[in-house]
Amino acid sequence: MTDERTPKVVEPTLFELSSPGRVGVTFPEPDVPRAKLPESLLRAELPLPELSEVDVIRHYMRLSRFNYSVDGGFYPLGSCTMKYNPKINEDMARLPGFAFTHPLQPIETVQGNLALMYTLQQWLKEISGFAAVTLQPAAGAHGELTGVLMMRAYHHARGDTKRTKMLIPDSAHGTNPASSGMIGLQIVQIPSDRRGNVDLAALKAACDETVVGLMLTNPNTLGLFDEHIEEVIQIVHDCGGLVYGDGANLNALLGIVRPGDLGFDVMHFNLHKTFSTPHGGGGPGSGPVGAAAHLADFLPSPIVGIVEEGDDETPPLYGFIEPKQSIGRVKAFHGHFGMMVRAFTYIAMHGADGLRAVAENAVLNANYLLARLRHAYHIPYDRICMHEFVAEGKVEGSDVRALDISKRLMDYGFHPPTNYFPLIVHEALMIEPTETESKQTLDAFADALIRIAEEAKTQPELLKSAPHKTPFGRMDEVKAARDLVLCCWLPEEKGS
Amino acid sequence: MNIPSNLMYTKSDEWFDPATGKVGLTDYAQAQLSDIVFVEITVSAGDVVEVGKPIASVESVKAAAESYAPVSGKVIAVNEDLLNAPETLNRDPYGAGWLIQIEGADPSGLMDAAAYEKYCEERTH
Amino acid sequence: MTYIPITPTEREAMLTAIGVSKIEDLFQDVPASYRFPKLNLPAALTEMEVAAELGELAASNETVRELVSFLGAGAYNHYIPxxxxxxxxxxxxxxxxxxxxxxxxxxxxxxxxxxxxxxxxxxxxxxxxxxxxxxxxxxxxxxxxxxxxxxxxxxxxxxxxxxxxxxxxxxxxxxxxxxxxxxxxxxxxxxxxxxxxxxxxxxxxxxxxxxxxxxxxxxxxxxxxxxxxxxxxxxxxxxxxxxxxxxxxxxxxxxxxxxxxxxxxxxxxxxxxxxxxxxxxxxxxxxxxxxxxxxxxxxxxxxxxxxxxxxxxxxxxxxxxxxxxxxxxxxxxxxxxxxxxxxxLSLLGKTGLRQVAELCYHKAHYAAEQIIKIPGFAYCFDTPFFHEFAICCPRPVAEINAYLLEHGILGGYDLGRDYPALKDHLLIAVTEMNTKAEIDALVELLAEVRRD
Missing domain, CATH: 3.40.640.10 (Type I PLP-dependent aspartate aminotransferase-like (Major domain))
Known part of the structure; x- marks a missing residue:
C-alpha cells in the first residue's frame, strides 16, 4: 500500500480519523410534532466526519503541540506586535453578559455593551488625538478600506472629483496599495531617503490637485519615526490631499505622541497589535478608525453615541447614531465586540502612565536588541529606532540568507523575525520584541543570533538545512502550489 | 543566462521575435520569479494591443509580475497551453513558453541582445 | 506595570548598552511640542478591580440566556458544545x-x-x-x-x-x-x-x-x-x-x-x-x-x-x-x-448537524403553525422555510416586541425597518435552543397582545 514515496502521516485528518456511526455530541429528540420535510430540497448526503468527543479533543491537542505561540515563547515578528495576551482579557470577553447578547437586541437591554463601546471610542480618541472613532472595521486592512473610502467621500462632498491618486511610500505594507486599489485609485510610490524617511523632494513632486492623499505608516516599517513628519503632512495638505495613518505601529506611540495632534486626518488602530487582543492564528483582529473633525461625518454607520442625556440619578442612554455623510456600513452589525472587551480591559488596567510605559519599554527593548546585534549584523538604517528595527540577514563571508537564519532560530527555540519585508531592505530581518519581554529573553535571543552569525561562517550547511529540532522540516512549497491539494475531500471523489 | 541574439527586448523583461511576432518572458525574468505556478493572458486573439499595456499576469511561489506588450499591434494568437502548464515559462522561456503573437509590429525602440545583457548585468549588481 | 517585566535596574543597564542616559532620549525624533501628551484616562485598575467593573457592565445586559430569544436575522442562538x-x-x-x-x-x-x-x-x-x-x-x-x-x-x-x-x-x-x-x-x-x-x-x-x-x-x-x-x-x-x-x-x-x-x-x-x-x-x-x-x-x-x-x-x-x-x-x-x-462541525459530524438542522426546522414549523392560528396573524409568504419565517401582525411590531420583552421574551426582527411594504411584519427565528414550552408561551403572549 505505502512505499517510500508516500509521505509519513504525522497526524491524520479529521476525515481519516472518522468512523461511521460515531458521534461527538447528541441533541434531544424534538419536543414538538415533526413537520414534513421539503423532500425535493433535501441534500442526498452530508459527508462530514464522524468522531467522538475524545477523538476531537485529542486531535486538536496533538495539533496544538505543533504550534509555536506567544504563550510558548519569544515571538519577535516585526510589524505584528506579538505582545503577551493577558488571560483576564479572555475571561472578560466570555462573561455571559457579553457573550450571550444578540447584536439586534433593543438598545435598552444592552446598555452595558453600549457603554463599553462608547467608553472605548472615547479612550481611543484620547489616546490618538482624533475627534471621532468607529469600532466597526474588523481588521487593519478593513480599517484602511474604511479610511480611504472616507478620504474619497470627503473630496467628493466638496465637489472635488478629479483626485484619483494615492501616494504610498515604498516601505508600506501591501495592504495600503491593495486598499487603495480596491476603490480604483492609482498608486504612486514615494521613495524613502537615506535615513529611512519619506523623500521630501519626491513627495513634493508627486503632490498636485489629483492626489487623494498619502498613506503613511509612522513609525514606518523600518521602525523609524519620520524626522520630518510635520513637513510631510504639510506638503500633502498644501495640495489639498489628506494623510492616512496606518496605525500598525501605534504601540510605539502610546502616551508619546498623538497622531491626530501631528495632523493625520484619519487612522486605523489594530486592537490585536497595540491593545493585546490575541492574533488567533491569523485573526480575528479589530480595526477601529479614528477621524479628525473634518472627516468625522464620513465615518461608517452606525457608531455608538448618547441618544438620551442622563443626569445625577439616571445614566445616559447609549444607542447607535449615523454620521451625516457616512460612507455606509463596512460589515454586518457593530464590529468585533469580543475584541473590544479585551482592549477595554487592557486599557483600563494601564491608564495613561501604564500606556506610556508600554511604548517606552517597547522602544527600550527594541533599541537594546539593536545595540546587542549591531556588530553581528548590518543595520541598513542605523539610528535610534522605535519599537522595531530591520537588520540584513546576511553574514560577511557566508552565502546564507535571511531565510536560513530564520529557520535556524527555530532550533534555538525562538520564532523568527519577519523575513523579506520591508521590500526596500535586501534579506530583511524585521525584529519587534514588544514590551512584554524580559531582559533575559532579549539576551538569550541576541546570543542565539550572534551564535548563528558565527555558524553562518563555520557551518553554513547547518543553517541551510535548518530547522533540525522542530517537529517538521522545510516544506516543498512548489509542490503545494503545483499539485494544489486544498481539501481532504472533494465532492467528485465521493465513493472512490 | 540565455539571451538569444535574434530577439529584441524590453526593460520590463519581455522578448519579441521580429521574425514570428511572438512575445514572451525572458530567461532573466523567469529566473527572478522562480517557480511559476500561474499564468493568465489578459488579451485575446483579435485584440489590438498598445505598447506598454498589460498582456499577462504571472505568479510564482514567491512573487507576482505583470507582462506588458513590447510592441503595438494586433494579437493573432495566444498560447493557451500555458494556462495548464505554467512551469513551461521556467523550462522553455523562448520556445514553448511564448505568451502571445502580434502581427505587423514595429520593433524599433526595443533593445538588442547585447544591450539587454548589459541591462541585466547592471541590475544584478 | 503588570505585563512589563523590565526592572528599574535592568532598564539602567539597557539604556547604558544603548548609549543614552534616559528613556526620553529615545524619542528625540518626535516633534518636541507634541511629545508626551498628558492623556486623560481613568487611573489604572488592578485585575481584581477590572474584573469587578466589567462584571457589573456585563451583568447590566439582558442576554439570550435569561430572555427567551426568537431573534435571528443573521445571528443565531445555537448550542455550543x-x-x-x-x-x-x-x-x-x-x-x-x-x-x-x-x-x-x-x-x-x-x-x-x-x-x-x-x-x-x-x-x-x-x-x-x-x-x-x-x-x-x-x-x-x-x-x-x-x-x-x-x-x-x-x-x-x-x-x-x-x-x-x-x-x-x-x-x-x-x-x-x-x-x-x-x-x-x-x-x-x-x-x-x-x-x-x-x-x-x-x-x-x-x-x-x-x-x-x-x-x-x-x-x-x-x-x-x-x-x-x-x-x-x-x-x-x-x-x-x-x-x-x-x-x-x-x-x-x-x-x-x-x-x-x-x-x-x-x-x-x-x-x-x-x-x-x-x-x-x-x-x-x-x-x-x-x-x-x-x-x-x-x-x-x-x-x-x-x-x-x-x-x-x-x-x-x-x-x-x-x-x-x-x-x-x-x-x-x-x-x-x-x-x-x-x-x-467535527463534534457534531454527519449525524449531529443533521439533527440540529431538523430540530430547527421542526420547532420553527411548530411555532409558525401555532402563530397563524391566532386571529390577525398570518404567513407573509407561502414559500417553504427553514428556521425563520415572516409573520404579518395585527399591530406594529414595536408594540408587540415591547410586550414580549416585558414578559421575558426577545421578539423577532421588525421587517418594516428595511422593507417599507412589510410594515407590521415580524421575522421569527426558532432554533434547537427553543423548547416547546417557550414556543407555547410566545404563542400565548401573541394572542394576548392581539386582544390588548
Whole structure:
C-alpha cells in the first residue's frame, strides 16, 4: 500500500480519523410534532466526519503541540506586535453578559455593551488625538478600506472629483496599495531617503490637485519615526490631499505622541497589535478608525453615541447614531465586540502612565536588541529606532540568507523575525520584541543570533538545512502550489 | 543566462521575435520569479494591443509580475497551453513558453541582445 | 506595570548598552511640542478591580440566556458544545500568528486545511479559503472575485433584495469607486407576493458579472436556485449563494444547484453571539477560480523529512506580494473563529448537524403553525422555510416586541425597518435552543397582545 514515496502521516485528518456511526455530541429528540420535510430540497448526503468527543479533543491537542505561540515563547515578528495576551482579557470577553447578547437586541437591554463601546471610542480618541472613532472595521486592512473610502467621500462632498491618486511610500505594507486599489485609485510610490524617511523632494513632486492623499505608516516599517513628519503632512495638505495613518505601529506611540495632534486626518488602530487582543492564528483582529473633525461625518454607520442625556440619578442612554455623510456600513452589525472587551480591559488596567510605559519599554527593548546585534549584523538604517528595527540577514563571508537564519532560530527555540519585508531592505530581518519581554529573553535571543552569525561562517550547511529540532522540516512549497491539494475531500471523489 | 541574439527586448523583461511576432518572458525574468505556478493572458486573439499595456499576469511561489506588450499591434494568437502548464515559462522561456503573437509590429525602440545583457548585468549588481 | 517585566535596574543597564542616559532620549525624533501628551484616562485598575467593573457592565445586559430569544436575522442562538471553547482556549492556537513559518505552525495549518475541507463538504464546492470577516464581507468579496474573473469588463452585479439588508448595505459601501452598478437592491419591491428568482432573472444580462442570492433568504425562505443559476450561466454570469451553514445540514447544497461561489455567515457553527462579533465569513468556489479568490489558502505538501505537511499556498495572489493588483486587501482573517467552526462541525459530524438542522426546522414549523392560528396573524409568504419565517401582525411590531420583552421574551426582527411594504411584519427565528414550552408561551403572549 505505502512505499517510500508516500509521505509519513504525522497526524491524520479529521476525515481519516472518522468512523461511521460515531458521534461527538447528541441533541434531544424534538419536543414538538415533526413537520414534513421539503423532500425535493433535501441534500442526498452530508459527508462530514464522524468522531467522538475524545477523538476531537485529542486531535486538536496533538495539533496544538505543533504550534509555536506567544504563550510558548519569544515571538519577535516585526510589524505584528506579538505582545503577551493577558488571560483576564479572555475571561472578560466570555462573561455571559457579553457573550450571550444578540447584536439586534433593543438598545435598552444592552446598555452595558453600549457603554463599553462608547467608553472605548472615547479612550481611543484620547489616546490618538482624533475627534471621532468607529469600532466597526474588523481588521487593519478593513480599517484602511474604511479610511480611504472616507478620504474619497470627503473630496467628493466638496465637489472635488478629479483626485484619483494615492501616494504610498515604498516601505508600506501591501495592504495600503491593495486598499487603495480596491476603490480604483492609482498608486504612486514615494521613495524613502537615506535615513529611512519619506523623500521630501519626491513627495513634493508627486503632490498636485489629483492626489487623494498619502498613506503613511509612522513609525514606518523600518521602525523609524519620520524626522520630518510635520513637513510631510504639510506638503500633502498644501495640495489639498489628506494623510492616512496606518496605525500598525501605534504601540510605539502610546502616551508619546498623538497622531491626530501631528495632523493625520484619519487612522486605523489594530486592537490585536497595540491593545493585546490575541492574533488567533491569523485573526480575528479589530480595526477601529479614528477621524479628525473634518472627516468625522464620513465615518461608517452606525457608531455608538448618547441618544438620551442622563443626569445625577439616571445614566445616559447609549444607542447607535449615523454620521451625516457616512460612507455606509463596512460589515454586518457593530464590529468585533469580543475584541473590544479585551482592549477595554487592557486599557483600563494601564491608564495613561501604564500606556506610556508600554511604548517606552517597547522602544527600550527594541533599541537594546539593536545595540546587542549591531556588530553581528548590518543595520541598513542605523539610528535610534522605535519599537522595531530591520537588520540584513546576511553574514560577511557566508552565502546564507535571511531565510536560513530564520529557520535556524527555530532550533534555538525562538520564532523568527519577519523575513523579506520591508521590500526596500535586501534579506530583511524585521525584529519587534514588544514590551512584554524580559531582559533575559532579549539576551538569550541576541546570543542565539550572534551564535548563528558565527555558524553562518563555520557551518553554513547547518543553517541551510535548518530547522533540525522542530517537529517538521522545510516544506516543498512548489509542490503545494503545483499539485494544489486544498481539501481532504472533494465532492467528485465521493465513493472512490 | 540565455539571451538569444535574434530577439529584441524590453526593460520590463519581455522578448519579441521580429521574425514570428511572438512575445514572451525572458530567461532573466523567469529566473527572478522562480517557480511559476500561474499564468493568465489578459488579451485575446483579435485584440489590438498598445505598447506598454498589460498582456499577462504571472505568479510564482514567491512573487507576482505583470507582462506588458513590447510592441503595438494586433494579437493573432495566444498560447493557451500555458494556462495548464505554467512551469513551461521556467523550462522553455523562448520556445514553448511564448505568451502571445502580434502581427505587423514595429520593433524599433526595443533593445538588442547585447544591450539587454548589459541591462541585466547592471541590475544584478 | 503588570505585563512589563523590565526592572528599574535592568532598564539602567539597557539604556547604558544603548548609549543614552534616559528613556526620553529615545524619542528625540518626535516633534518636541507634541511629545508626551498628558492623556486623560481613568487611573489604572488592578485585575481584581477590572474584573469587578466589567462584571457589573456585563451583568447590566439582558442576554439570550435569561430572555427567551426568537431573534435571528443573521445571528443565531445555537448550542455550543463545551469542548469548542476548551480548544479555543489553548494558548498554542489563540496566541499564534498567521502561519507564515510552516515548520512551527502545523497545528494552525492542518486545522485550517481541515476547515477548508469541512466548508467544501458542507457547501458542495471544491475549494474554500481560510475565511473572511463575516457573512456581509464574504458577500462583498464575491463581487471582488467576480470583478477579477471578468477583469473589470463586466460592470453589473445583480443582488436579490431578499439578501440580508446589512449585507446589501456593506456591498454598497464596497463598490464605491469600483465603477460597478448594483441591480436588484430594491427592498421596496419586496411585498408579500412572490419575489426572488422571477424578480431578479430579468435583470441579468451580458454585462452582469455576478448574481447574489441568499439561501435560506433573509425571510427564511428556501428556493431551489438551479433554474436561476442555469439562466445566469447561459449569459456567462457567475452566481454567488450566501448560505446558512446549519441549513446545509439538511438542505440541497448550492454546489448541487450549480453555484459558482458559496459564502455565508459561519457564526451558527459554534461561535457565540457576542453582540455581533467576531464571527466568520466562509467562502468557497470552484477550483477553476482559485487564482482569483481572495484570502489565505492552505495546501498539502511534504517536508524535507518526507512527512505530510501543510503550507500557505498561492500566496502571490495576496496583497503582501501583489499589492494593488490583488483581488482584495484582506490580510488578517478570522482564523480562530474558523477553528471554532471546525471543532463544532467535527463534534457534531454527519449525524449531529443533521439533527440540529431538523430540530430547527421542526420547532420553527411548530411555532409558525401555532402563530397563524391566532386571529390577525398570518404567513407573509407561502414559500417553504427553514428556521425563520415572516409573520404579518395585527399591530406594529414595536408594540408587540415591547410586550414580549416585558414578559421575558426577545421578539423577532421588525421587517418594516428595511422593507417599507412589510410594515407590521415580524421575522421569527426558532432554533434547537427553543423548547416547546417557550414556543407555547410566545404563542400565548401573541394572542394576548392581539386582544390588548
Amino acid at each position: 463545551a469542548a469548542v471553547d476548551h480548544i479555543l482556549r489553548r494558548g498554542e492556537f489563540y496566541t499564534a500568528y498567521t502561519p507564515y513559518q510552516p515548520e512551527i505552525s502545523q497545528g494552525t495549518l492542518q486545522a485550517i486545511f481541515e476547515y477548508q475541507s469541512l466548508i467544501c463538504a458542507l457547501t458542495g464546492m471544491e475549494v474554500a479559503n481560510a475565511s473572511h470577516y463575516d457573512g456581509a464581507t464574504s458577500v462583498a468579496e464575491s463581487v471582488n472575485m467576480a470583478y477579477a474573473v471578468f477583469r473589470g469588463k463586466r460592470t453589473k452585479v445583480v443582488i436579490s433584495p431578499a439578501v440580508h439588508p446589512q449585507y446589501r448595505a456593506t456591498l454598497r459601501t464596497y463598490v464605491q469607486g469600483m465603477g460597478l452598478t448594483l441591480a436588484g437592491d430594491t427592498p421596496e419591491t419586496v411585498t408579500s407576493d412572490e419575489v426572488t428568482a422571477a424578480h431578479i432573472e430579468p435583470l441579468i444580462d451580458e454585462n452582469t458579472a455576478l448574481v447574489i442570492v441568499q439561501y435560506p433568504d433573509f425571510f427564511g425562505r428556501i428556493y431551489d436556485y438551479t433554474a436561476l443559476i442555469e439562466a445566469a450561466h447561459a449569459k456567462g454570469v457567475l452566481v454567488c449563494v450566501a448560505a446558512n451553514p446549519i441549513a446545509l445540514g439538511l438542505l440541497k447544497t448550492p454546489g448541487e444547484m450549480g453555484a459558482d461561489i458559496v459564502v455565508g455567515e459561519g457564526q451558527p457553527l459554534g461561535i457565540p453571539l457576542s453582540f455581533g462579533g467576531p464571527y466568520l465569513g466562509f467562502f468557497a468556489t470552484r477550483k477553476q477560480y482559485v487564482h482569483k479568490m481572495a484570502g489565505r489558502l492552505v495546501g498539502e505538501t511534504v517536508d524535507n523529512r518526507g512527512q505530510r505537511a501543510y503550507v500557505l499556498t498561492l500566496t502571490a495572489r495576496e496583497q503582501h506580494i501583489k499589492r494593488e493588483r490583488a483581488t482584495s486587501n484582506i490580510c488578517t482573517n478570522q482564523g480562530l473563529m474558523a477553528l471554532a467552526s471546525a471543532v463544532y
